[in-house]
Amino acid sequence: MLKDFSAVMPTYNRFPITLTKGDGSYVWDQDGVKFLDYTAGIGTCNLGHRPKSVEIALARQLGELWHCSNLYTIPNQELLAEQLVKHSVFDQVFFSNSGAEANEAAIKLARRYAQKVKQTDQYEIVTFKQSFHGRTLATLAATGQAKIQAGFEPKMPGFRYLPYNDLAALEQLVRPETCAVMLELIQGEGGVHPADQVWLDQLVSLCKTNDLLLIIDEVQTGMGRTGTLFAYQQYGIEPDVITLAKGLGSGFPVGAVLAKKEVARAFTAGAHGSTFGGNPLATAAGLATIEQMTSAEFLPMVKENSDYLWGKLQTLCGQMNQVKGLRGKGYLIGIELEGQAIDYVNRAREEQQLLILVAGPQVVRLLPPLTTTKQEIAQFIIRLEKVLAD
Ligand SMILES: Cc1ncc(COP(=O)(O)O)c(C=O)c1O
Incomplete structure (x- = not known):
């Protein structure tokens, strides 16, 4: 909903998409475009959307x-x-x-x-x-x-x-x-x-x-x-x-x-x-x-899948010259980059239908839902590689 004037106070720099539906690790905008959401409402939808x-x-x-x-x-x-x-x-x-x-x-x-x-x-x-x-x-x-x-x-x-x-x-x-x-x-x-x-x-x-x-x-x-x-x-x-x-x-x-x-x-x-x-x-x-x-299987699953994500990220980031650092634990991850983090965030959204965040001018932040699957992680890595490679 992009309007010249909003009745809402402009305390946020909003991205130019409007999300209208969510399910698990995905959200859809009002035109039906599907995004892989590795922001989880800034670390809020930890069980995915609409658990x-x-x-x-x-x-x-x-x-x-x-x-x-x-x-x-x-x-x-x-x-x-x-x-x-x-x-x-x-x-x-x-x-x-x-x-x-x-x-x-x-x-x-x-x-x-x-x-x-x-x-x-x-x-x-x-x-x-x-x-x-x-x-x-x-x-x-x-x-x-x-x-x-x-x-x-x-x-x-x-x-x-x-x-x-x-x-x-x-x-x-x-x-x-x-x-x-x-x-x-x-x-x-x-x-x-x-x-x-x-x-x-x-x-x-x-x-x-x-x-x-x-x-x-x-x-x-x-x-x-x-x-x-x-x-x-x-x-x-x-x-x-x-x-x-x-x-x-x-x-x-x-x-x-x-x-x-x-x-x-x-x-x-x-x-x-x-x-x-x-x-x-x-x-x-x-x-x-x-x-x-706190069910018996939940946190072990988070550990296994987040370890899988970290393994993939370490390999990918090791190959990319513009990556200066990889930090965090579990599913709170920062990638420090050469250049402005916001440019990577915009490219991810516009070209790869991937939602990620910034944390400071040169750090891209990932906050996936804890329920994200290995298949989604593999998809994410493919998309991130394209964003970093451009
Ligand atoms: C560590 C920490 N403390 C406090 C807050 C504030 O939380 P809220 O936005 O729900 O007031 C945040 C929000 O990002 C946070 O990350």
Whole structure:
């Protein structure tokens, strides 16, 4: 739907196609052109488009109760929280509607824990350069990128940014006012940069010694995206808090904060809330999603197929001079290129009916559905080879 003037505010540079249908790893535009979708709604449709089990759960819930406020117990919310707790190291969950709201809640939880439970006046949260934590006033202040913050001054105080993966800079981590550290284990929007294990271990140990909360933003890395249900499980660490959104509802908006019980107790009645957070439909989608992802065969299948994709990508990228690097884990992949990433993204869409993303000016980002098959991966590689070869 390309119009000269849109009644929608122009906060996005939109691509010149309009998608009207999705099924598994494919989407169709309004002219019926079929695209292989390796963006998955920016890492959201982790079970592919319109996964059957989620569709059934939503349809069932649509026939019962769409919404009721959080003044009443919501059975799906209880069940989804139980599943999230069962498959993680956390004890309790707060539900939001988006990633930014989950991070906003985690920021509030960290301050409240410091002030009401620890009885200190600590408030500062250390985050990292090139991070991305959202677009609300608190989460854009947490985000270590000046371009996201420009024009929204005064910036909310209480955040300090250190360089990511920089061991020496960890010396500056702790100040008397610091209460928490918040980071992505793979910086997604910032160019697909995975955390270095040695650096992370040092960071975690400093958090423990100095009684700082460790908050991991798993909005993009969570829900199977990196090959385990949560990315922290691959790093052998135990955060105090993680945040989720994107893949949690398979495309239905829902976010969550998962916390250890000693931290969660800072959120007493009235401390935080959300009208829609964890409503019956959102948590029906979340419950069906996590049930599929925690079935015995799902994550082993993701591992096998993503290993297959990595093998093919390593071979292809090794042959292409314009490829400067290949980074990521599981199905969160960045290809660093000579030249502008957007040119490759446009060529992929226009000439190969392949949807891929950028993550910074020179990085192409791949976020396929976790359900993508080996046949689709083989198709993808053929199309990508043509895009890179042109
Ligand atoms: C790591 C991370 N945190 C937070 C967000 C914000 O999530 P939302 O757009 O749902 O507010 C994103 C979105 O891309 C993200 O990648």
